[in-house]
Amino acid sequence: MTPLLFALLQIGLVSHSAPIHTHALPLSTAIANDNRVAAGRLARGVLTLDLEAREALWYPEESAGPAIQIVAFAEAGGPPRAPGPMIRVPAGTQMRITVRNTLSVPMRLWGLQDRSGSGLDSSVIVPGAVQIFQFRADIPGTFLYWGRTGVRPASTLPGAMKDALLSGAFIVDPAGVAPRKDERVLMISLFADTVTALGLKSARADQELQRELIVRERWFLATINGRSWPHTERLTYNLGDTVRWRVINASPAPHPMHLHGFYFDVHSRGDANRDTIYTPSRERKAVTEWMPAATTMAMTWIPTRPGNWVFHCHIVTHISDAARLPQVDKPSMANGHMNHAENAMAGLVVGLRVLPKGKFALAPQNSSRRRLRVFVTQREHAYGEQPGYSYILQEGPTPPAPDSLRIPSSTITLHQNEPTEITVVNVSKATATIHWHGIELESYYDGVGDWSGWNNYVAPPIAPGDSFVVRLTPQRAGTFIYHTHTNENTQLSSGLYGALIVLPPNGVADTTDRVFLLGIGGPGDSAHAVINGASTHPPIDLRAGVPRRFRFINISPLESHNVQLVSGGTVQSWRALAKDGADLSPQQAVSVPSTLQLHPGETYDFEVLRAKPESLTLRVSSPETIQVRRTFMAKGVLREALPRVTTEIPVTVR
Numbered sequence: 160m161t162p163l164l165f166a167l168l169q170i171g172l173v174s175h176s177a178p179i180h181t182h183a184l185p186l187s188t189a190i191a192n193d194n195r196v197a198a199g200r201l202a203r204g205v206l207t208l209d210l211e212a213r214e215a216l217w218y219p220e221e222s223a224g225p226a227i228q229i230v231a232f233a234e235a236g237g238p239p240r241a242p243g244p245m246i247r248v249p250a251g252t253q254m255r256i257t258v259r260n261t262l263s264v265p266m267r268l269w270g271l272q273d274r275s276g277s278g279l280d281s282s283v284i285v286p287g288a289v290q291i292f293q294f295r296a297d298i299p300g301t302f303l304y305w306g307r308t309g310v311r312p313a314s315t316l317p318g319a320m321k322d323a324l325l326s327g328a329f330i331v332d333p334a335g336v337a338p339r340k341d342e343r344v345l346m347i348s349l350f351a352d353t354v355t356a357l358g359l360k361s362a363r364a365d366q367e368l369q370r371e372l373i374v375r376e377r378w379f380l381a382t383i384n385g386r387s388w389p390h391t392e393r394l395t396y397n398l399g400d401t402v403r404w405r406v407i408n409a410s411p412a413p414h415p416m417h418l419h420g421f422y423f424d425v426h427s428r429g430d431a432n433r434d435t436i437y438t439p440s441r442e443r444k445a446v447t448e449w450m451p452a453a454t455t456m457a458m459t460w461i462p463t464r465p466g467n468w469v470f471h472c473h474i475v476t477h478i479s480d481a482a483r484l485p486q487v488d489k490p491s492m493a494n495g496h497m498n499h500a501e502n503a504m505a506g507l508v509v510g511l512r513v514l515p516k517g518k519f520a521l522a523p524q525n526s527s528r529r530r531l532r533v534f535v536t537q538r539e540h541a542y543g544e545q546p547g548y549s550y551i552l553q554e555g556p557t558p559p560a561p562d563s564l565r566i567p568s569s570t571i572t573l574h575q576n577e578p579t580e581i582t583v584v585n586v587s588k589a590t591a592t593i594h595w596h597g598i599e600l601e602s603y604y605d606g607v608g609d610w611s612g613w614n615n616y617v618a619p620p621i622a623p624g625d626s627f628v629v630r631l632t633p634q635r636a637g638t639f640i641y642h643t644h645t646n647e648n649t650q651l652s653s654g655l656y657g658a659l660i661v662l663p664p665n666g667v668a669d670t671t672d673r674v675f676l677l678g679i680g681g682p683g684d685s686a687h688a689v690i691n692g693a694s695t696h697p698p699i700d701l702r703a704g705v706p707r708r709f710r711f712i713n714i715s716p717l718e719s720h721n722v723q724l725v726s727g728g729t730v731q732s733w734r735a736l737a738k739d740g741a742d743l744s745p746q747q748a749v750s751v752p753s754t755l756q757l758h759p760g761e762t763y764d765f766e767v768l769r770a771k772p773e774s775l776t777l778r779v780s781s782p783e784t785i786q787v788r789r790t791f792m793a794k795g796v797l798r799e800a801l802p803r804v805t806t807e808i809p810v811t812v813r
């Protein structure tokens with residue numbers, strides 16, 4: 160048995176406590192927890208906290224939306240909260256937490272423990288029982304606790320059914336350092352039983368949920384601090400603020416969390432039991448950070464350009480409007496116009512508002528801009544019955560035909576510090592947008608239709624037959640992505656993404672010839688992973704002694720890919736250069752084994768330098784098609800063990 164450093168007392172059934180009513184009593188409403196107030200009473204170095212697990216009603220879309228019956232934590236005498244009360248204490252605090260299980264089922268509780276012991280442990284509290292957890296909050300960091308009432312007692316992850324919100328932040332501040340009032344805690348939950356819970360079915364949900372390979376009768380609702388977009392809290396900042404967030408993934412699924420318009424610095428990564436707080440030389444810049452289930456992150460960023468921005472998950476099904484709860488499928492309108500941002504996304508999106516100084520205005524136009532034209536094209540029956548789309552850069556005097564299709568979409572090459580104007584002409588039949596992923600630009604051009612910009616100066620999505628002029632000046636050279644931010648589930652699978660390469664200014668050789676753009680080749684369930692639009696890749700030639708830059712981009716809707724450079728079965732090393740378009744610090748730009756896990760919305764640059772002629776293989780491992788994965792899951796194969804497809808690209812060094 161694992162030795163536990165915390166005292167654990169099973170008090171047993173409290174016979175005189177109130178009988179458990181799960182149906183007879185009206186359920187109290189769980190309050191969406193914005194995680195601004197620490198729970199319990201802290202006095203003389205001791206935190207006393209009485210928690211109860213209760214049945215509750217949850218309104219993920221505020222009181223106007225439908226209610227879902229969940230189990231939630233409450234402080235004794237207080238309302239249940241979704242997610243549960245935040246525990247936040249200075250290191251060294253003695254914790255005395257009682258947990259009462261008022262539910263009619265046993266609850267397994269994780270995370271109420273010290274962090275210098277061996278591992279994460281759990282204990283089961285039977286119905287009606289109270290358990291006392293006494294331990295010292297010994298190690299500073301960002302952690303979480305959660306209860307499970309579901310049918311998978313072996314799982315060491317937070318739940319996604321009735322217990323999806325039965326979790327809370329657990330933050331330990333360094334002793335003597337008061338928590339900053341402006342710091343925010345964003346907690347991610349995933350409730351995967353919406354259809355059953357509401358007795359509803361949605362055709363859109365049915366169609367889209369197949370991508371996630373969850374049981375067909377379920378549809379999930381992803382929330383941040385207990386609410387789904389557009390009901391998530393708007394966070395407002397001033398120019399130049401240092402924005403401090405702790406992000407906690409209290410869901411059993413991973414989420415690549417992406418910030419628009421700005422890089423953020425990752426200061427720590429942890430889980431329920433360990434937190435690694437980076438020394439300054441290990442801090443990383445990112446626009447997308449992959450957060451596996453039950454992990455945490457501390458991050459900061461500085462808004463230096465005003466307007467509306469978003470922080471969201473880059474897995475399309477986690478922001479799909481198909482996750483909008485069916486009962487309230489009423490579009491929000493303004494002046495007879497459906498608001499695209501509010502209606503076409505749901506789930507894991509946080510709206511950010513950076514206040515302008517004075518009046519919001521676009522930067523003055525520079526007449527000496529480099530000018531490009533990009534067409535959104537559509538061809539019918541490109542993928543069976545379904546149309547294909549592409550972004551085509553006009554390269555001569557003649558614009559591309561509206562029904563031309565380019566797979567993959569054109570690579571757009573820009574130069575650092577060069578003012579550029581890109582006219583996006585939509586000659587397709589679908590409303591489209593372009594988001595310039597990773598580019599530090601003005602909000603108005605960021606590509607989230609009906610959101611990017613400010614108040615009455617908001618950019619609409621680009622309607623069929625319409626066009627939109629984007630002005631940007633790339634701040635740094637690197638590997639970026641441009642892609643649709645509209646109906647992503649369909650459009651991202653159907654071609655509306657491309658590589659966006661920013662070269663250093665003046666006279667630097669073009670290094671765009673080694674771009675590996677990973678996506679999915681079509682909207683259907685039988686679509687394969689593709690590299691640069693194809694399921695195979697031509698051999699790569701390198702010259703001995705000449706360094707080459709390999710640029711990797713993953714813009715798959717929800718698939719992660721693994722990449723290795725191998726020689727005779729042995730994994731080779733390459734030099735890390737950049738992540739998400741930002742150059743790594745000298746301490747981080749070092750030789751590393753080529754075992755890259757590439758998640759949606761991420762880019763990586765590596766330098767490959769081989770001393771002598773040889774033959775190598777670049778191995779890209781991707782998930783099988785949705786169809787194949789579904790077949791295997793139906794046979795009981797675990798998600799982690801689903802089959803993958805490997806593409807082997809010969810690399811010849813001459």
Ligand SMILES: [Cu+2]
Pocket residue numbers: 413414415472473474477507
């Ligand atoms: Cu996600």
